[in-house]
Amino acid sequence: MQDEPGRAGERSRGANGGTRAVPGRRVAFLVVLGVLVAVALVRSSRATRLDGFTIDEPLHVAAAVAGARHGDFRLNPEHPPLVKLWVGRALPDSVFALPPLRRMNDKPDERYYADEAVYGVNDPVRVQDRVRQAMLALNGLLLAAFGLAAATVCPPLASLAGVAILAADPTVAAHLPVAMTDLPVALLSATAVLLAWSGIRAGRLPGAVLAGLALGAALGTKHSAIVTGLAVALVGGFAAAGPAPVPRLRRLGLLALVGSLSFATLWGLYGFRYRESREEGDSFNRPLEEKISDVASPVLRGALRAAAQGRLLPRSYLWGLADVTRAGLEGRGFLFYAFGSSHDGTPWWFPPAVVAVKLPLGFLALAVLGVVVAARRRPPGIAAALAVTGTLAALFLVALVRSNSGYAGVRHALPLFPFLALLGGAALGAATSSRVRAVAIVLLLAGLAEGSRPGRPWEFYNVLAGGPEGAYRFFNDEGVDLGQRSRELVRLYHERFEATGEVPYIEYRLSPSLARRERIRSRSFRNSVPEAGAVPSETVSGTFLLPATALAPSPWYDWASLRDAGPTERLGNLLLFRGTYRIPWLSARWAYARAMELLYGPSRDPASAEPFLREAVRLHPQAYTASLELGNVLLERGEPEAARDAYRTAYDHAPPGSAAAAVLGERLEVLGRPGHGPLPPLRNPWLE
Numbered sequence: 001m002q003d004e005p006g007r008a009g010e011r012s013r014g015a016n017g018g019t020r021a022v023p024g025r026r027v028a029f030l031v032v033l034g035v036l037v038a039v040a041l042v043r044s045s046r047a048t049r050l051d052g053f054t055i056d057e058p059l060h061v062a063a064a065v066a067g068a069r070h071g072d073f074r075l076n077p078e079h080p081p082l083v084k085l086w087v088g089r090a091l092p093d094s095v096f097a098l099p100p101l102r103r104m105n106d107k108p109d110e111r112y113y114a115d116e117a118v119y120g121v122n123d124p125v126r127v128q129d130r131v132r133q134a135m136l137a138l139n140g141l142l143l144a145a146f147g148l149a150a151a152t153v154c155p156p157l158a159s160l161a162g163v164a165i166l167a168a169d170p171t172v173a174a175h176l177p178v179a180m181t182d183l184p185v186a187l188l189s190a191t192a193v194l195l196a197w198s199g200i201r202a203g204r205l206p207g208a209v210l211a212g213l214a215l216g217a218a219l220g221t222k223h224s225a226i227v228t229g230l231a232v233a234l235v236g237g238f239a240a241a242g243p244a245p246v247p248r249l250r251r252l253g254l255l256a257l258v259g260s261l262s263f264a265t266l267w268g269l270y271g272f273r274y275r276e277s278r279e280e281g282d283s284f285n286r287p288l289e290e291k292i293s294d295v296a297s298p299v300l301r302g303a304l305r306a307a308a309q310g311r312l313l314p315r316s317y318l319w320g321l322a323d324v325t326r327a328g329l330e331g332r333g334f335l336f337y338a339f340g341s342s343h344d345g346t347p348w349w350f351p352p353a354v355v356a357v358k359l360p361l362g363f364l365a366l367a368v369l370g371v372v373v374a375a376r377r378r379p380p381g382i383a384a385a386l387a388v389t390g391t392l393a394a395l396f397l398v399a400l401v402r403s404n405s406g407y408a409g410v411r412h413a414l415p416l417f418p419f420l421a422l423l424g425g426a427a428l429g430a431a432t433s434s435r436v437r438a439v440a441i442v443l444l445l446a447g448l449a450e451g452s453r454p455g456r457p458w459e460f461y462n463v464l465a466g467g468p469e470g471a472y473r474f475f476n477d478e479g480v481d482l483g484q485r486s487r488e489l490v491r492l493y494h495e496r497f498e499a500t501g502e503v504p505y506i507e508y509r510l511s512p513s514l515a516r517r518e519r520i521r522s523r524s525f526r527n528s529v530p531e532a533g534a535v536p537s538e539t540v541s542g543t544f545l546l547p548a549t550a551l552a553p554s555p556w557y558d559w560a561s562l563r564d565a566g567p568t569e570r571l572g573n574l575l576l577f578r579g580t581y582r583i584p585w586l587s588a589r590w591a592y593a594r595a596m597e598l599l600y601g602p603s604r605d606p607a608s609a610e611p612f613l614r615e616a617v618r619l620h621p622q623a624y625t626a627s628l629e630l631g632n633v634l635l636e637r638g639e640p641e642a643a644r645d646a647y648r649t650a651y652d653h654a655p656p657g658s659a660a661a662a663v664l665g666e667r668l669e670v671l672g673r674p675g676h677g678p679l680p681p682l683r684n685p686w687l688e
Contacts, residue, residue, distance in 0.1 A: 029156045033147045033163060040167030041140050044176040045132070047457050051177075052486035053118070053128055055509050060179045061131060062114035064088035065098045072101060073276040073316035074283040075110060078323040079181050081269050081316075082220040083138070087179050090134035096122050101277075104285035107688040108600035112513075119513035132177040139176045142187035143167065145214070146418060149191040152198035152207065154385035154422070158429030162421040165366070165444070170451045170460035171358050171410055171479075172417065181222040182411040188218035189228040189396075190389055190418035196232045197388045200254045201239040203246030208254035211236075215258060216265020223317075223324045224412070227399050231392040232258060267314065276316040284319055291322045294683055296330050296659065323688075328412075331404025333625070333660055333685030337476040337552035338406065339465075344655055346406030351397060351413050355420075357465035358410040358479065362447025363424060364462075369440055370423030379430045385422055393419035409479025458484055459573050472548035472573050481547045483509035485574035489545060490518050492571070497543075504543040507550060508574060524590065536619070538584040548573035555655075556623040557589050588620030599629060600687075606633045617649060624653040625686050628664065632681035644671040647682075660685045 053061075060083070063075035068088025073081060099117050104110040118124050143163060150159035166172050175183035192214035199207020215232050218225035236258055240251035277283035284291070288308060295301040304325070308318050326332075336343045338350050356364060374386055396415040405412050424447075427440040450462065459480070461471035472480055489508055497504055506515070506522035515522065523542065544562060551563045561581040569576040595612035598605045610633050616626035631646035651664040663682060670676050 025156070029151065029160070032160055033144060036147075036160065036163050036167050037140050037144050040143060040173070041136050041176065043167075043452070044173040044457070045136060047173055048132075048177055048484075050487060051456065051458070051484040052488075053124070053483070054178055054180065055483040055511075057128075057131070057179045058118040058511065059111055059114040060084060061087060061091070061096070061127065062098065062117045064179065065091050065096050066101060069098065070101070071271050071273070072278070072283075073270060073314070074101065074104075074285075075114070077276065077284060077316040078320040078327075079222065080220045080266070080320065082217055083135075083179065083181050083184055085269065086138050087131055087134050090130055091127065095130055096127055103283065105602065105604050106285050106600045108596065109602055110285045112601060115511040115513040119511050119517050124514065124517075131179050135179055136177050139183055139187070142184055142191070146187045146191050146194075149194040149198075149214075150385055150422065150425075153194055153388065154381040154425070155379075155429050158382050158385070158422065158425035161425035161428040161444070162418070165363055165421040165424045165447070166417060168448050168451045169359065169363065169417065169421075170457040171414070173451075174457035174460075175411065175414070180411070182408075182414045185218055185222035185225050185228075186414035186417060188214055188221060189225060189231070189392055189415050192218055192228055193231050193235050193388050193392045194385065196236040196255075196258055197239050197384065200236050200251050200258070201242070201244050201246070203244070203250050203254065205254065205257075208257050209261060212258040212261025213265055215262035216268075219262060219266045220269040223321050224328075224396070224399070224415075227395050227415075228392065229262065231395050232262075234395075235388050235391055266317070270314040270316065274311050274314055276314070276319070284316075288315060288319050288322075291319050291326075294326045295322055296326070300325055300329075327688060328405040329403045330659070332407075332688070333658070334407045335476075335552070335554055335556075336406050338474070340474045342553055344658060346404045348401045350406045351400035354406075354410045354477075354479065355413050355416055357461050357471070359420070359462065360447040360450035360460075361462050361464070362443045362445070362450055363420070364447075366424040366427050366440060366443040366447060367420045368423075369436070369443065370426035372427075373430050373436065373440075374423070374426045377430055377432065379426075382422075382426045382430050386419070386426060389419040389422055407477055409475070409477035411479065456484070456572055458482070468572075472575075473551070476549040476552035478549075480549050481509075481573040483547070485547075485572055486510055486514065488571045489574060490514070490520070492545075493518070493520050502543065504545055505540075507544060507546045509547055536587040538582055539580055540583050540586055541580040542578075544577040544581070546575050546577065548575055551575070556620075557585055559583070585620040585623070588616045588618075588623065588626075591619070592616040592623060592626045595626070595629065599633075606636060609633060617646070621649055622653050624650040624660070625684050627653070628660075628682055629684060631667075635679060635681065640671055640676075644668060647671070658685075 059076050060079065064084035064087040066072045066075050067081050067084050076084070099113065099121055102113070104113060118127060143166060147159055147163040150162055172183060192211055195207055195211035195214055199211050211232070215228060218228045236255040240248065240255045244251065282288060292301055292304045292308070295304065304318060304322050307313055308315070331345055336346055338347070339353065374382055393416045400413060424444070428437065428444065431437040431440055451460070455468050459468050461468055465471040465474060485508070489506070489510060503521045503523050505524050506520070507524055510520070546559065546562070550559055553560070561583065562577045565577065565579065565581070567575040568578045591612045595609040595616065598609035598612070610630065613626055613630040613633065616623065617630055621627060627646045627649040631643045631650060634646055635643035647664055647667050651661060651668060654661040654664055667679070667682060670679065
């Protein structure tokens, strides 16, 4: 909506190319914005009310309380503390009792501690209700902040339309109440670049201050906001150097202020302390130097070490950055299954493709229409807003395309959503033809209808991927399932299996602490080694409960017979199978799982883990990490020749050409040379 000559008394031209509304319209804008945010929160709360915690949330919650209550950032350092501090403040002693902090034995032990805190020590339902309230409030505020920031650049109608699209999107609705960092960093990042552009170009100190705070908050939410920092630098630099009625020196000063404030805000979230804990020594689940050593790139590894030596950033932030570099950029041993085909790593096309199938088709078409409208008309305010958020989205897309983080599904691509929403806003707010505007309204309504259909928002896919009913067959990423059906599983167990006495095989992502709390019995839990040399049956009868992601083909543990048969019952993406199935590796996987508990649980016991590892290797050597872990155990015990044999088995079955195969090959060469000296254990590529 642009200025008209006869309405100069009602509106004034803003310095950024947008418009500034008169007080009456400003109030109307705020009212509509508030209503949109309120509707988004109510809709999300109702649509996700049956969801349990995601598998990541207990760890975030325990870390939240440790950070907010004790200023201790040893837990979950791969996520900076802003969201955790917010959630921690919402969990007083009367709601959440935190077990004494202790040294953790790698990431599995850290998860064990957090799960026991949430499900064993406290009432998980009460805790989750409080966490959901806190996150709905936080994300509601951030959604409103994005709308206000967009209105500093583009017309009110376009910014409100963008907020409406975000508010109605199923993926956004799914993330609004969860204690995770993907949606907050997406909203904060878009807010930061919009405020940086409008504040610096107009030479306004308040705008620059808010931009610096927003950028610092984004950096303090998720490490991927480093990309946001680059976007702010590019956008702010152009705003400072380009033509504007404000002196260039002032604009450059404001750009410097944005950067300084963001850096100070990040440090402030850590209490301006370098160390993660007040305890002496290294309090993380693994020492910082070991974590940095996991990074394969010599350049990135050297940069992290230099930052640690110079104390440029808090230790907890650096530990997390090393973790994100290894797991997100370089990749773990995750066999990726997307659009019905398997990939060794994330294919470059997956990030844009998963966004295309996770958006309602109406919103996707509306974004395309927005591109056409903006390209033809180039309205100053909307063009600026799209250029600014488009720069941010393009940088994030490049980072995603070059990373190996497809295991997270669409959630890592959420920073693209504000830009897509503003494209839809452009179609509604900049169309001059009544026919084009009518088409835009129809597409908006179609998107609203598709995105609001019954079902769980997390499990939404559009018809391009088979819809929520069929998409589970084509993907194994976290956008399919992240353990939210645990509440239904518990209820199903008590109503059906407990009543009949049947003990099912539970292969769903159910916390062992929750299973103990609910007295759930499962045939999947084995604590004794099978008789030496025994050959278990390859066929198994009973009822299996699996997440849909488990059905993806795998060279290691492949549920082929269940996949071929299809589920006998579905609770969304919690699948039930009843019958007799061929699963030749089942005993081997049980043995491996028990060995991992003994190696990475609260009380590390390699001697007790060894027979389980040997059994897993004997029964199913294709799952190469069992022999890799066996090699580590034997090497630690001082048996290099036996360790070399185990590593050789792992090498023979590791994916050819993979990073794991390369590391195993190097280890075999070193062990083949005399006088090699002490060697560290190899990092299991399946671990976080």
